[in-house]
Amino acid sequence: MHTIAITQGDPSGIGPEIVAKAFRDAPDELRHCFVVGDVATLRRAAQVIVRPGVPMVPVARITEAADALDVPPRCVPVLQVPAISGPPPWGQISAAAGRAAADSVLWATRAALRGEVAALVTAPLHKEALAAAGVLFPGHTELLQAEAAAHQGVALADMPVRMMLANDELRTVLVSIHVSLRDAIAAVTHDNVLRTLQITHAALSRSLGRAPRMAVAGLNPHAGEGGLFGREEIEIIAPAIAAAQALGLDARGPFAPDTVFMRARSTPLREGEFDVVVAMYHDQGLIPVKYLGVDKGVNVTLGLPLVRTSPDHGTAFDIAGQGVADASSLVEAVRMARKLAS
Template sequence: MNKPLLVTMGDAAGIGPEIIARAFRDAPSDMAGCLVVGDVATMRRAAALTASPLALPVARLDALAAAAEVPPHCIGVLQKCELAAVPYGKINAQAGQAAADCIVWAARSVLAGEACAMVTAPIHKEALAAAGGWAAAFPGHTEMLQAEAAAFLGKAAGDVPVRMMLANDELKTVLVSIHMSLRRAIEAVTFDNVLQTLRITHRAVAASLGRAPRIAVAGLNPHAGEGGLFGSEEQAIIAPAIAAACAEGLDVSGPFAPDTVFMRARHAAGKPGEFDVVVAMYHDQGLIPVKYLGVEQGVNVTLGLPLVRTSPDHGTAFDIAGKRIADASSLLAAIRMARQLVAG
């Protein structure tokens, strides 16, 4: 890749800056060509946490064109937010605004073709809300990136449908709905939303596999409704959407009982799964199985965007921020997957 890969700093009160510094220290080959979008002072504080025995130097960059000037074993930081030192582990409006500013700048750079992809360190949704203004309008990365993509394409946000995929080496799952209450998530299980999710999943996973993916669909209700005894959504909504997707040539099966479909799709050692990806009806239904297998290698991928964006499969971890124990494995997995998606 000739263009840099941008890593947004995330919430400065969390572990984002520290895991970025750890990744540069422990896996320099993976981080080659990566630039941090964030705050130099915050990254220097994080680099000091990882000193063994010396902290990596942190260089301030004022433009992407300066990337070639960053020496080896140095963290290049594009100063794209204003941020005083914030305490670790506490919700901070300034940190929320700084994180949002970095995300938007990175997204616009990738959309403009100035960078190849973006990997986002964790943000805190309450800090975004505390920031107020435009940042508070977004519950998370996905919605913010959707808005940026829509503006770039000259479309309304609703005309750029996106979905969250959480993936590791054993399991991939894509969600029909993302950040909303469970009550609203159930209401979001509509024919159009399920079919749209299947189409987005097919396109994205086919691009990475090089073939049509085998897609399993989880039901909404226990035992996938048990023939209507425990709910009618499977018969009235989900099964018709699956039939429509199959009529378009997609390899889709279900709806299956949610408590067993993820096990059937899991690719364990010596035992390949029956499916390449599972479409889940709501956030926790799909994310709990993947995270249970280990957040260390989990990666969050936003599907449907005209850019590559991945992130670690964990949050800001306020409880361990600043304690020198944060693990960079999931961030490194996100870096590697971003490179694969760009190349593939």
């Protein structure tokens, strides 16, 4: 049985405590998982989630991934990253915290690329802390992309990745990720839309066991209303969809962005018309999924030669260290990683 690596996230945020809480409250889902980070940071997190009548979660130091297989339930196995700093103050942006978070991700990513772990689950990090630490990438997705490209000896452009947010009711994949809205509009090109459809088709075909039904959202209100509100749908998005269809992909649209997510949503009473919506930019795609419940959403990076998932929330500095953070999204991320890696 291969193990799953979970990074500790920014040690000033809620990452370590939701990790500790997940090991305590969801032992079946967390079996054969281990944490990549700092032992002292996880022991501090284990202390803040203690409640009357609930025993403290033990934290065990391990030296290699395989040791996690022998750790009993409700115990947090931690692989200590060399030279990583100890626990910083709660709720504060710092270069030390950013570096600790980045080093944890780098160790786990390289282990996954070498095939030493089955999947990678990343707890939240803070983008300002990363920047303060001198990390050249704005977030997990870009960092993972760079590491994967370097591992395979290819240029960054030859390792295209996309972000997918998913829960039990809705999936959405983004054409662009962490860029300004102005740059996101510029990123709506024929090649980017087509590549997004290809990456989405390949990834979901594996997990669904069939070709996914992909809906494509327009960029403009009402999908441009026949060119009245913009011509991107006519000149860029529709031709990219046609090119995808010519390759045998089940892609349809462009559809009005304000209704396509409702059409794709599946509920116990109604199956959605589509398996996934391809959104043109970050907030267009993420707001509908997060509105349905941050506690159930999972972030999946598509296009990598490894499985990576993450909860779809941030570091929540305002409540860090209080022991009240909800670990549900992290547990869902572990569950999805296990499913994708199987």
